[in-house]
Amino acid sequence: MNSAPISFQLTAVDGAARLGQITTPHGSAQTPMFMPVATQATVKGLTFDEVRSLGAETVLSNAYHLYLRPGARRVDDAGGLHKFMGWDGPILTDSGGYQAFSMGSLRRITDEGIAFRSHIDGSQHFFTPRSAIENQHEIGADIIMCFDQCVFSAGESSAVREAMERTHRWAQVCFDAHASSPNAGRQALFGIVQGGTMPALRAESADFITGIPFDGYAIGGLAVGETKAEMHDMTQQVCTALPHDKPRYLMGVGSPEDLVNSVALGVDMFDCVLPTRVARNGALFTPTGRINIGNRRYAEVDDPLDPACDCYTCGNYSAAYLRHLFKAREMLGPRLASMHNLRFILRLMADIRESIAAARFTKFRADFLAAYQPTDETRRQTQKHRWVAERGA
């Protein structure tokens, strides 16, 4: 029997929020943590030196993308993903299950697995739960994920149930394939709870998945189009059903407010493309909410976007300059914006951890949410609701 590839220690609890540490073959990381997304073995636009200096301890990559290019075999031959991409900290790889959701018409799902048509060259590829695990063995991340089927959470119940049951069957296959492999001693495997937005299905899924002794448990199929309230309720429900002593990973989340809210429910790990994707399109996080740097109002702001921010961007450049870079479509714009957003998120996580350690997370959360307006759209809706409420009364 191999010794466990990772260990998880809880060091403090504040309400349902947990402070902990995950130790992997490539070092340890404090939780709750946010993992920047390096889908194609790169956090778009940044070097890993920069990623680390921003405060990231663990990064996420994607086995589907690496399988297609440069090839899992090639990554293995290059000495594994850590060496290949130049990141010696913990890495988690997603199996490619999410691509069952995001690739739409390019894939076909059967009980055997998922047939993908490569978005790169149109070639046909077939992923089975077993092959997805083998890919991840070759790639060599510290934490690998079960091959699941992600669906639109609030979709038709029969479709959600079907995907959930398939995910369950595949979870067992993944577990067996991993447990019987030599990699079980050096890579951790997480199971994934599905079940859409239906409490009964989530309960069933959490029960099934936690029945398999994975190294950690993930909540999948959220933040894919359902309401914030549904996401919150499902996360809360699943968290109460997950074992206390294993890390809990809410996949694909999230926005600043989602992170704060989900930590309050007991989530330990997050990943999300939002900070970097949104940054590349000119949206930046600030303590008072998300803004679009391309807006006219920043044209003459010669101070940093957030003078209190400790990131490289805010330390060296004005909002007006950042806006100019975006308007001129200069590549430095997305880079500086990505650094800012990742720093914002990673500092937020550090602040969260600090507040849990000091047993004042509840207040921290309340203060943060009171100040933070997610987007202009939500801001507008909030104002409209208020207006309608006042008027209707």
Next chain:
RNA sequence: GGAGGGGUGGGUGAGUGGUUAAAGCCACCAGACUGUAAAUCUGGCGCCCUGACGGGCUUCGCAGGUUCGAAUCCUGCCCCCUCCA
């Protein structure tokens, strides 16, 4: 001086009698993006009224004219470009 071509909304550029407030692209304004097919996508973009639906007004160098109806046809004028001398 001769021959020909052309002037369209911020720019470029379609449109040659009605279905045109006028394509497309750019610029500009605004929004979105949650296990990355994304440095992407969406909406707005003459003026006025409306929360919206919608309605009103004024536009295609300028001035006249033909016509039920003109960016489109005719006349005059003003500019611009190409070639020849």
